[in-house]
Amino acid sequence: MSAVIGHEHDHAHGHDHYPGGLMRWVKTTNHKDIGTMYLWFSFVMFLTGGFMAMVIRAELFAPGMQVVDPEVFNQMTTLHGLIMVFGAIMPAFVGFANWLIPMQIGAPDMAFPRMNNWSFWLLPPAALLLMLSLFVPGGAPGVGWTMYAPLTVQQGMGMDLTIFAVHILGMSSIMGSINIITTILNLRAPGMTLMKMPLFVWTWLITAYLLIAVMPVLAGAVTMTLTDRHFGTHFFNAAGGGDPVLFQHIFWFFGHPEVYIIAIPAFGVVSQVIPAFSRKPLFGYTSMVYATTSIAILSFVVWAHHMYTTGLPTTAQLYYMYATMLIAVPTGVKVFNWVATMWRGSLTFETPMLFAIGFLFLFTIGGFSGLVLAIVPVDIQLQDTYYVVAHFHYVMVAGALFSAFAGIYFWLPKWTGKMYDETLGKWHFWLSMIFFNMIFFVQHFLGLAGMPRRIPDYSPQFTDFNMISSIGAFGFGLSQLLFLYVVLKCIHSGEKAPQKPWEGADSLEWTHLPTPAPYHSFETPPTVK
Amino acid sequence: MIKTLLQKIGVGAALALVSGLVWAQARYNLQQPQTEVARQIYDLHTIILVICLVIFVGVFGMMFYSVVRHRKSVGHQAAQFHENATVEIIWTVVPFFILIGMAWPATKSLLEMKDTSSPDLTVKVTGYQWKWSYEYLKGEGDLSGVADGVMFYSTLATPHDQIYGSAAKGENYLLEVDNPLVVPVDKKVRVLITANDVLHAWWMPAFGVKQDAVPGFIRDAWFRVEKPGTYRGQCAELCGKEHGFMPIVVVVLEQKEFADWAAKQKTASAAGGAQTAAAAGTAGQPAK
């Protein structure tokens, strides 16, 4: 890991001055250590959620029930979603936030280092609760990650474990966000005005506000589910004056900003990588800040586009359609800005840039399918079909995940002092690219043709595309093991990285800090011009 | 155990491929529309898709041009321009107007879809875990009294052995029921949709109708089918373990055949008691 330059720690031993053994990781308040833990945790969760996806795709390889029974299938889809969203992709970007924000703003650490430790250490118990739900009577909940009532009221105790886990995950996110906002607002080096911050820091500032605003609303929704289940309330039960659709409103009030919570830091990473490999500044910094802010604000007022078939009043459907279509405008602005950054640059295509370009291309496809879904009459046909599954996997996997890969390859040298194997990195990219599209491109057709989602078996007319999708899934899953190998190989035996491995990188961690970054950096803040 | 599993998967896959060949047409688009609403949706989707494709090709054409021509390895030097307010305004405003262009036909179609007034026939649809029931509430005009009061359950008819065993899958595997909903052609049918337990959704792709079934509430939707035939749909809201096993089949008949069918239903239920499933009589059902 990172080298330490002359500091005392408890249990220092050997020539390293690291605090020792396992307790180092348990007690650390160092943002680099915590960032590392978030990233490893997210990768373990990624593989776990991925395993569940393999079960799903194995069952869907051919019509008929061959692998699991329908109840277990529903549990797999539920856990796959919950683990990927809350256990893999969100912690990954929090890991980036921890590693990079202090370095990029010239701060020695986060504002609340101890709370930072708690934010991380809440995650493994929450993950364990989720996994434990598989083994209690009734198994894990089979309600989808969206947990609609009143199906949730029918579930066994696995549902309660899940609710508890969601609460813990929410607390972790809220504490982390408070930390991030305070750090960014208060700990910037002199001369680093808000409009001089790297865009990645901006995206996290915006995301952190979103998190604080909506995670508590999710907590409310699952608490209402809990009391409906056990304490005689009737929030979502018509018999007592409630309404199942109310759950959907509350959930999606959280749920829509949530997808931007996932996407916006991904935008931030890409906004660091593309300029670096184009050797050209980001085309419209101010514009990108405004566009990202608009997306975040708009994300609060479009939630019912997930509910077009619930029977909303006509006026409401029209409003949500128009508001949702509007989000395409700032998103388009961002895509144009990234392309304009590349235009007439001096491009090289190391692995981070490959993933960033892959992001640009594929996230935009996901954006277009989102626009199609925004149109109410068309959505009537596509809601709850594989078209929706294709859409959100394009934006979240080809979008957020590819951006995370770009970021990891980009910053591995800074974190470890070593270069990853560029050839293997490129293999990882191309394999991921090809297999990803194999899984999800054909799912657009499945949805259009009429295949609903969350079904374990299907009419034989859907067979060929399901087979292709499943083969792609196995390939994609295996390719991620290659990624693990690349990372481990880098850490253990990678070539020593030059001080500035990326010619075009220009944020503080590249210009003002050695490679690898020292355990404590910017104890004295730099002056930024 | 693994061996059996792999065998099952292998047999399943082989069977599926064969039946896949039977449906030789790969399905790339929405189903053939059978109502005016479905046709409008189909066309709306086509327009939007084309617009998106044009923009996509334009933008990524430029990006790939850049990837080829602006590479360091061919010696291209980086220009250092950045920030241009005019360009930012243009690529904010132009997409905004394109969106308005899309919103206009979308609004018109939506308003039409919501208009459930003056139906010729009203049917109550109830979703259960895991089947549907259909109750004919009221006919108007020449449908008055024809099917009123007919009620039956509609359950998946695919044999267990086809799903879990190795029996060959039938032609309408997972999309067949014992008692389909039967309606007359070219009549406005209003469906009142509700659920008995959890959320379900009634979806007929060929009609362009999908409506959530919310327990404790009714939601209405409508369709007017232009051609006789047998049309198939599925439940479209996760409702528990058999969510994938509660399909919808609608048989659309000429007026006279519908009246004959309805008369048969009434005789059968008078004989067999009010709530039992009506005999599956679909005389004169046209070939699919």
Added chain:
Amino acid sequence: MNRAAANRTILIKLLVVAVGMFGFGYSLVPLYQKICEVTGIYEVEKASAAPANTQVDESRLVTLEFDANIRSDLPWRFRPLQTSVKVHPGQLVQVMYEVHNRSDQAVAGQAIPSYGPQVAGQYFRKLDCFCFSTQTFAAGEVRQMPVVFVIERGLPRDVNTVTLSYTFFKVEGAAPSAARPRGDRSAAG
């Protein structure tokens, strides 16, 4: 203000926001009810004051259909005695529903109304309805119950078919007191 104090200020402000948003989530519950009432999707069930304008609009007829549902745990037969009527807006209408408790025990239930199309709900003025309170039926009892209502003249002109649907849900516990107000979200239901 020193660094630590500045940090703490932001921490506290953000914590207040987080707690406030949790409260906001819960406030969505009554907010949703209010919006549903105002847009007529769903009405708090209590007797309406007689509508101000009781002039009958002879120029149009509205077809009213009546629908009845029971949840499967209710051992009742529940049906409207008329399946439909044609009425003028402004006209006072009475229809009867009938419940037959087929079990050998007293059972209580609560009827929840629903309208198709939903927008019609806000134009229904109910003067008397069995849905205003929990209804208890003795073992084997058959009883007919009225709904007395007026459709307001403001009903949009393009709505001329309206379905009034009731779903009866079982109410647990010993025979509850009469006239329990609806919208009461406390236990037992």
